[in-house]
Amino acid sequence: MAGFKVVIPARYGSTRLPGKPLRLIAGRPMLLHVLDRARESSAEQVVVATDDERIARLAEAADAEVCLTSTAHNSGTERLAEVVQRLAWPDDVIVVNLQGDEPTMPGCLLNQVAEDMVLHPEAVMTTLACPLRQRAELFNPNLVKVVLDHFGYALYFSRAPIPWHRDEFTEQADALPEPTPFQRHIGLYAYRAGFLQRYLNWPASPLEQAESLEQLRVLWHGGRIHVSSTAVPPGQGVDTQEDLERASAWFGQG
DSSP states (O other), rough: OOEEEEEEOOSSSSSSTTTGGGGGEETTEHHHHHHHHHSSOOEEEEEEEEHHHHHEEEEEHHEEEEEEOSOOSSSHHHHHHHHHHHHHHHHTTTTEOOOOOTTTOOOOHHHHHHHHHHHHHHHHHEEEEEEOOOOOHOOOOOOEEEOOOOTSBBEEESSSSSOOOOOOSSSSSSSSSSSSSOOEEEEEEEEHHHHHHHHHSSSOOHHHHHHTTHHHHHHHHHOOEEEESSOOOOOOOOOOOOHHHHHHHHOOOO
């Protein structure tokens, strides 16, 4: 297993769920669950990146390394780039971005996305996907979809149902048409530290702004993103109060 570092970007000012990292899941703040997931992986270093003193104090109380970052970042990737810069990590270090609202992300998936970075040196970013089999999931804008080329590189990410099946989607069927490959994107990323500095210098793209998906900046500027498939479910990410309740149920508290 290649050596890698994990950075957990965690901000207080979420639009849909303010104070999200401090919200309780199964009696513990969500950030502590995310730290547990990071520590289950093979990471050689875990850093919490935040712009909020309350989150920093919670992380430090859990013996986590903390990097206080700017309040001006528009995405977790931008926050990671500041961490890399401030901690002076070498360009070839692999950095995994475990978002601070993923309390159930299995540690083995962090290992997988980091290893995929080693296996695909031409990629500037690696991430994960799993098959989508339910029509309701495909049409859910809170679940991001990805379309891949023959070699497993991302062609596009969207909140819309892609690929659009011209004939089948005019009908009100429950099942998804076969054999069209529908893939759900799992929001876990790996990069090399040197690339993050390039990312920080790229302006946000119109596609990124329209979809509110930071990975579209990479495709817009010509970077290649390799996507590996996994059969391991990513668990329950948290964007809304309903997600918070589902995450609590995942821990057996619902």
